Amino acid sequence: MEVTTRLTWNEERSLQKLLGNVSLTLLYKSTVHGCSTEDADQRCTDQGSILIMIYLSDAIFGVFMLGNYPKLNNSGKPNSSFCFSLTEKNNIIETSFLKVNFVPKISGKEPVIFSLDSDTFSIVPDKSTHNIQFNLKEKLRVANSSRATYLECEIFRVEGIMVDPSYIPRIMRVTPHRNKLLSELRAYKPHADMVSKIRILLLGPVGSGKSSFFNSVKSIFQGHVTRQAIVGSDSTSITEQYRTYSVKDGKYGTFLPFVLCDSMGLDETEGEGLCMDDIPHILRGHVPDRYQFNPHKPITPKHPNFITSPSLKDRIHCVAYVLDINSINNLSSKMVAKLKQVHKEVLNCGLAHVALLTKVSNCNEVLQDSFLNMNTSMTSQSQIMNVHSMLDIPISNILMVKNYASREELDSLQDILILSALRQMLRVADNFLEDLPLEEIGNLSPFCSS
Amino acid sequence: MAVTTNLTWWQKKILQNHFGEKRLSLLYKASVHTFSRHHLLGRCSNQGPTITVIYGDNCVTGVYVQESYQEQEEISSVIIFALKETKILEYKIRSYDSLLFGSQFMSRNDDFCINLHNQKLSIPSDVRKKLRLPQDHISIQECEVFRCEDLLDERNIKKIIELRNCLLSDLKAYKPYGDLIQEIRILLLGPTGAGKSSFFNSVKSIYQGYVTHQALVGTDTAGISQKYRTYSIREKKDGNALPFILCDSMGLGENEGGLCMNDIVNILKGHIPDRYENNSLKPITSNHPNYIDSPLLKDRIHCVAFVFDANSIEHLSEEMVAKIKRTRREVIKCGVMHIALLTHVDTMNLITKGDLIDIYRCMPVKIKLNQVNRKLGFALSDILVVSNYTSEWSLDPVKDVLILSALRQMLWTADDFLEDLPLQ
Numbered sequence: 001m002e003v004t005t006r007l008t009w010n011e012e013r014s015l016q017k018l019l020g021n022v023s024l025t026l027l028y029k030s031t032v033h034g035c036s037t038e039d040a041d042q043r044c045t046d047q048g049s050i051l052i053m054i055y056l057s058d059a060i061f062g063v064f065m066l067g068n069y070p071k072l073n074n075s076g077k078p079n080s081s082f083c084f085s086l087t088e089k090n091n092i093i094e095t096s097f098l099k100v101n102f103v104p105k106i107s108g109k110e111p112v113i114f115s116l117d118s119d120t121f122s123i124v125p126d127k128s129t130h131n132i133q134f135n136l137k138e139k140l141r142v143a144n145s146s147r148a149t150y151l152e153c154e155i156f157r158v159e160g161i162m163v164d165p166s167y168i169p170r171i172m173r174v175t176p177h178r179n180k181l182l183s184e185l186r187a188y189k190p191h192a193d194m195v196s197k198i199r200i201l202l203l204g205p206v207g208s209g210k211s212s213f214f215n216s217v218k219s220i221f222q223g224h225v226t227r228q229a230i231v232g233s234d235s236t237s238i239t240e241q242y243r244t245y246s247v248k249d250g251k252y253g254t255f256l257p258f259v260l261c262d263s264m265g266l267d268e269t270e271g272e273g274l275c276m277d278d279i280p281h282i283l284r285g286h287v288p289d290r291y292q293f294n295p296h297k298p299i300t301p302k303h304p305n306f307i308t309s310p311s312l313k314d315r316i317h318c319v320a321y322v323l324d325i326n327s328i329n330n331l332s333s334k335m336v337a338k339l340k341q342v343h344k345e346v347l348n349c350g351l352a353h354v355a356l357l358t359k360v361s362n363c364n365e366v367l368q369d370s371f372l373n374m375n376t377s378m379t380s381q382s383q384i385m386n387v388h389s390m391l392d393i394p395i396s397n398i399l400m401v402k403n404y405a406s407r408e409e410l411d412s413l414q415d416i417l418i419l420s421a422l423r424q425m426l427r428v429a430d431n432f433l434e435d436l437p438l439e440e441i442g443n444l445s446p447f448c449s450s
Numbered sequence: 451m452a453v454t455t456n457l458t459w460w461q462k463k464i465l466q467n468h469f470g471e472k473r474l475s476l477l478y479k480a481s482v483h484t485f486s487r488h489h490l491l492g493r494c495s496n497q498g499p500t501i502t503v504i505y506g507d508n509c510v511t512g513v514y515v516q517e518s519y520q521e522q523e524e525i526s527s528v529i530i531f532a533l534k535e536t537k538i539l540e541y542k543i544r545s546y547d548s549l550l551f552g553s554q555f556m557s558r559n560d561d562f563c564i565n566l567h568n569q570k571l572s573i574p575s576d577v578r579k580k581l582r583l584p585q586d587h588i589s590i591q592e593c594e595v596f597r598c599e600d601l602l603d604e605r606n607i608k609k610i611i612e613l614r615n616c617l618l619s620d621l622k623a624y625k626p627y628g629d630l631i632q633e634i635r636i637l638l639l640g641p642t643g644a645g646k647s648s649f650f651n652s653v654k655s656i657y658q659g660y661v662t663h664q665a666l667v668g669t670d671t672a673g674i675s676q677k678y679r680t681y682s683i684r685e686k687k688d689g690n691a692l693p694f695i696l697c698d699s700m701g702l703g704e705n706e707g708g709l710c711m712n713d714i715v716n717i718l719k720g721h722i723p724d725r726y727e728n729n730s731l732k733p734i735t736s737n738h739p740n741y742i743d744s745p746l747l748k749d750r751i752h753c754v755a756f757v758f759d760a761n762s763i764e765h766l767s768e769e770m771v772a773k774i775k776r777t778r779r780e781v782i783k784c785g786v787m788h789i790a791l792l793t794h795v796d797t798m799n800l801i802t803k804g805d806l807i808d809i810y811r812c813m814p815v816k817i818k819l820n821q822v823n824r825k826l827g828f829a830l831s832d833i834l835v836v837s838n839y840t841s842e843w844s845l846d847p848v849k850d851v852l853i854l855s856a857l858r859q860m861l862w863t864a865d866d867f868l869e870d871l872p873l874q
Contacts, residue, residue, distance in 0.1 A: 003497050003597060009609030025475045033496055042492040046483055047453050091616075157453060227789070228866035230782050231829040234775065238782065251627065251865070290872065406819070406830035
């Protein structure tokens, strides 16, 4: 008999994704390799982290064990495993997790391959049966009527994860957290309804990922990788127009409460890239969508589409300095001077601002369990301290993302970084709105204008 | 210590290809699971065909065994191989017994024997010569055993067919963004012989149910397609027209040859009619009898696919690269979105048919994508790969999936274009 898994391709893929883009190697298959505890034991010890899949006639569930498969009669470490079940609905694989304080244990004498949390869950390989407590069944969405005998038990080695205690909580929370962020952004309303949409301006050197950030945000809400803002590389900026992008919640959805404003890249060479004198005009809302930038001269009030008296809704509410994390320490002095000059302008306007570092290579390290704060090891990185001192931006407003830059499938962890960055931008924009002097609101508010 | 192989990606790939498009699953690694016959067999018995790789001081060698390893039973045939840079030398031995993993007591001096306990590999001198190995006795630094599975096994084929049907119904149900138009126009642009017409033929073949060659293809450097053609595709013979039109253009040529920039802009804007004979020296003018004076949104191009032969990227002349970059700028200026399409991936070095099921994860393809990104400036996410129907007689679901997903990406891209249009 062939040693191939019972999992369908789809199921295998969603498991790999679920565990964080891991690869799975089948080590043991009960129908081929025998059903005794020893049969599994001799193949699966010392293989690193392990995934055990149990196939019932009407359900599939699994146990993940971090670190190692416990040796016979030895207990594994607490908090190093979790249970989940796989169900398929309309071609979409759903998983339900169970946070467990299980201590996996494999005992040879009583024929139990492993038991968790004093027998709330156990497997008896010799008889191909399993025992799950009633409430556990409910949580795992396994029908109560399921028979105790299972069809098959397979054990896989899981490759490509860090053996780290924070791994399990992260894996279990990543999808719910992503969905929570999504609904938070959908429901967001700017402070005191002063405007209906927050305008976020993306500013930064050529090729730093401004247009890619917009594409990434749109991709998340669209459900697949999109390319509305044209990106790519060339000697000069690909983006030559000022674009204000609204994002829809799905192809047929409504517009989300923010607008991402994409500008031409800053270039260290004089006469190339975004014209510095255009920046105050953009910030104050004079520059219309699709304005064709001219690196040599700024927009003038004579331009046919020049917005002469912009109201609060036309202005920029938050500026994001977009920088490639890999090039921050090698920015030329000219570029640093340009950025500082821009920043002065932004401060002059009293605008909210954040730094957005793109092309972060290891998303895992950026997030802690809570997905809120950066890891201390990350904050001490030279790039972050460099941005912090260069533009005097508080560390909590230095955000990190990895844009969707290749034709990969959407990834929850990557989504969380992008969505958290967006949420932080909206939060600082709220602070800006709240902080606006009353007379300025009076002058600018769309409700009060004559 | 992690259970991961010492083989480089290339070495592993060469092994996979040599023994017939296999996937290798690492079951045993001596340095982690101890150098012992008992432990090796405990983990690797009853696993089907296996490859055992032995790392010596300055050589990589091993055995391929078709039958499962067993504790007792004899093994009837073994292929001994040596891995040399980019190729594999092999030597077959028949009716071998379990001495393959002999101990010092069992092994005779002139036998092929892997003695794990003493970390010694003995090779008969005739085998050694054939495999061009340095010594008869090699000290084993590491030993790994892999299970071999077919890449295109039943399970994967089943999934591929499911995926193909899923893509077909997605494409059938597709509606352009905002119902602004009925059909998406996709323009295929690229150097002569890149596979533009072949791509159309491939799409048409899938929908027709058999391989067809409606658009003439060839590698003549002058460009077979002189005429600008817009092709609609029907589902089966008398089915409904699908919601896209593929526009096949004359190839971009060196110097002044091939499609000229003026004509490209006119095509993008929808001025050029079907069957217009392109002339590289004389671009179309508004005086031409069939010139479309005021094209509507439906006449315009909604997505451009830059088509390249994956194997000729490195041979593109500087002039051609400059021309492509210029064309791309022009396309961007017209506000049209684009993607890059690499054809003939199946003929890339080391790539086999089995790789097509997960092509974007293949190292040579990743390297190729980076190369295209650096040389031509296309963003990595905008580069798609396909394998066109060129010489085969029958359809292949693995190829279909690549072609159809490329097509779906193009339609999504066209959606982005439509959404990006100014309101008026």
